[in-house]
Structure formats: C-alpha cells, structure tokens
Amino acid sequence: MVFALPAVPAAVxxxxxxxxxxxxxxxxxxxxxxxxTGRAIGRAGTALRDSAADDTCEDCPCHRNLVISRxxxxxxxQHILDAQAAGQPSVLTLDRNPAAVxxxxxxxxxxxxxxxxxxxxxxxxxxxxxxxxTASVRHVPLSxxxxxxxxxxxxxxxxxxxxxxxxxxxx
Numbered sequence: 154m155v156f157a158l159p160a161v162p163a164a165v166x167x168x169x170x171x172x173x174x175x176x177x178x179x180x181x182x183x184x185x186x187x188x189x190t191g192r193a194i195g196r197a198g199t200a201l202r203d204s205a206a207d208d209t210c211e212d213c214p215c216h217r218n219l220v221i222s223r224x225x226x227x228x229x230x231q232h233i234l235d236a237q238a239a240g241q242p243s244v245l246t247l248d249r250n251p252a253a254v255x256x257x258x259x260x261x262x263x264x265x266x267x268x269x270x271x272x273x274x275x276x277x278x279x280x281x282x283x284x285x286x287t288a289s290v291r292h293v294p295l296s297x298x299x300x301x302x303x304x305x306x307x308x309x310x311x312x313x314x315x316x317x318x319x320x321x322x323x324x
Contacts, residue, residue, distance in 0.1 A: 169195040215316035219308050220323040223233050228293045229274055229301035236276035236289035237320075245281035247309065247316045257285040265290045272298035278305065281318065 223230040237243050248254070258279035274293040279315040282290050290309070 190310050201320045215313055216319070217308070217312055217316060218319045218321060219305060220321050221304055222241075223322055223324060225304065226297050226301035232274050232289065232291055232293065233276050233320060233322055239289065241276055241289055242283050243320055245277050245283050245318045245320055247280065247312060247314055247318055248282045249280055249309075249314060253282075254279045260286040261288040265292070268292050270295060274298045274301070277320070280305070280309075 211265060221230050221233060258275065261275045261279060262273040267273070271292040273290050274296050275284055275288045275290050277288055279285070279288075312318070
C-alpha cells in the first residue's frame with residue numbers, strides 16, 4: 154500500500170513503483186527515507202545529464218539509432234534536420250522520467266503560443282536530457298508530429314534509460 158505525501162515528488166513514487174517497491178510512509182522515518190530516495194534520484198539524474206555532453210558513447214552497448222520517416226512526418230523530419238544544422242545535437246541521452254520530461258517540455262514550449270490544429274514540436278524532444286529551454290521549437294500539424302512521436306515510441310520500446318540515441322531522418 155502506498156500513502157502519498159505532498160512533500161514527496163510524484164516521480165519518486167513512480168520510480169519506486171516501476172522498481173516493484175512498495176512504500177509506506179506513515180511514520181516520520183518513512184517519510185524521510187522517501188525524501189532521501191528522491192534526493193538520491195535527483196543527484197543521479199543531474200550526474201547523468203552533466204556527463205551527457207561529454208560522452209557520445211558511439212560504441213557502447215546501449216547506443217541506438219532512431220530514424221524518423223520523412224514520408225510519414227515530413228515537417229517533423231525537416232525540423233530535425235534544421236535544428237541539427239543549427240547546432241542542436243544528433244546524439245541524445247534517453248530520460249523518460251515523467252517529471253523531468255514535463256519540466257523540459259514546459260521550458261521548451263513556454264515561449265511559443267498554442268495554435269489550434271498544430272503541435273509545438275521540440276528538437277531535441279523532451280524525452281531526452283538535451284531537450285528543454287534551449288530546444289528548437291516550431292509549430293507542426295498535429296498528425297505530422299504525432300506520427301513522429303509514434304515512430305519514436307515504437308523504436309525506443311525496451312531501450313534502457315541513459316542510452317545514447319542518434320536521431321536521424323530517413324525516407
């Protein structure tokens with residue numbers, strides 16, 4: 154059974170659940186243990202992010218290529234090419250932590266208004282540590298962007314967190 158506490162980030166509960174851990178935080182000691190776990194997770198995430206810029210991991214066992222189809226998602230694919238040509242990285246570090254993804258997405262899209270029928274496409278995507286406030290963001294039709302997102306999701310299924318992903322455009 155899990156007793157949710159307002160002072161504990163939801164990401165901690167999510168991670169503990171993903172690891173198959175049950176948490177009971179009815180006592181102050183239990184609450185402190187959860188807070189310490191959250192801080193440790195935060196420090197590990199920060200260390201991973203900070204090392205990402207220096208470690209391209211071209212030959213590590215967790216390096217993958219992710220290909221977005223130009224024919225299925227022409228505008229999202231063009232955005233990837235344009236952003237990479239403008240200096241955005243092509244090698245990205247996978248981080249699907251829901252709280253971190255939400256924070257990076259908010260930081261990236263906050264300055265571009267919502268437009269009906271369009272998505273705010275980010276490159277690098279918020280699913281990667283390199284995404285966030287410095288990402289390139291542009292409006293892309295919903296169907297185009299959702300197609301690209303579906304391609305990403307299917308290609309990243311089963312890929313462990315922290316893996317290096319080379320983002321590229323294909324036919």
